[in-house]
Amino acid sequence: MSDPPVVLDAETRARLIATLTRRFGDIDLAEDSLHEAVLQAVRTWPGSGEPDNPVAWLTTVAKRKAFDAVRREDLLARKIAELHIVQDRPDGADPVGDAVGEGQAGRDDRLAMLIACCHPALTPADRVAMTLRFAAGRDTRVVADLLLLSVPTLQQRITRAKRRIRTLGISFAVPGGEALAERLDSVLKVIYLIYTDGFARSTGQAHVRDDLTEEAVRLARLVHRLEPGSAETTGLLALLLLTEARRPARVTADGRPVPLEHQDRTRWSARLRDEGLVLAERAARMAGARSYAIQGAIAAVHAEAPTFADTDWRQIAVLYRILGRYESGPAVRLATVIAVGRAEGLQRGSELLDELSTGKDFDDYRPFHVARAVTYRELGDRKRAASAYRRALELPGNGAEDRFLEDMLSEVTRG
Known part of the structure; x- marks a missing residue:
């Protein structure tokens, strides 16, 4: 329709x-x-x-x-x-x-819709589409644009999800007790996916999509307002606010990404940073603090450092090791190695990256090859850095990031 x-x-x-x-x-x-x-x-x-x-x-x-x-x-x-x-x-x-x-009935209505849209029986892609369309209330064409889909494709995805909700008899009621906590995990994961897709696009020409990250922050605020006593809802909002605070410094005027170490921190949003720091501290003290509360704490350590050189990498490495108890995917494992390398020295970081290279999860993972390239470049090994940049460019990514990597490859192969 x-x-x-x-x-x-x-x-x-x-x-x-x-x-x-x-x-x-x-x-x-x-x-x-x-x-x-x-x-x-x-x-x-x-x-x-x-x-x-x-x-x-x-x-x-x-x-x-x-x-x-x-x-x-x-x-x-x-x-x-x-x-x-x-x-x-x-x-x-x-x-x-x-x-x-904003009373109890309105709270339950919104939370029930979010939970239904993020039901584990739906595919992750369908959960994202349903959340943007119904929980966020976005126009069909807007959602299609956000997800880089044609309108007919998006409509088919939503029709499929609604049919599955009907067939399985998924309830539009707020569960209680442990069931609510379990379902909230799915809601938070969808919001996190929406944010990360806007933070660094996996395809297209733009590196970031502000409309996607802003929508994710809005949804995170909504869920936090509905469930303020949850450490994970508080931690997720803290994480997104602290990450979004860097937005003004994350890309150049022509849209190319700016690595964290080169960002002008005076351009970070003090308002978002301060709000995020308060929430991150609150989440860390709450019962049930897990993945998002820990990630919020990591983002807070970055936000508190006046310069990149002042970053407390040892604390970040410890937090990533704790996060690894809840999240064992390649992103967390890579981030842990990067933090250890910054804390204990680039040579140690290079050795740990070499160990990761023997695993099957990293050969097709672009951030891994970018991390190797940066490490080799800082160690002065231009040949291996160039090889890592070339491998990264062979893998999918957005156009702005491609142009940045091409610049870095040209720099290490020049003269």
């Missing part, structure tokens, strides 16, 4: 879709009903004037249209039995209440 004329911002649209979906248990019905309510607003508001509470008006109309659709399909009895839907009150007032605000 094409999106209706724009009368709702993404935040309001996401809240309304979440409210309607949780009430009726069907994303398609929620979308269709809100679409019709918006069209009715477009037709009637110019003549009658915009109501005092447009969101409540749209919610009331959308709910009534959803009820009408259920009646037309002769499913009202079953839907009421399954979902315990309460019909509009006889006085005509609409029980919107917290559902369009």
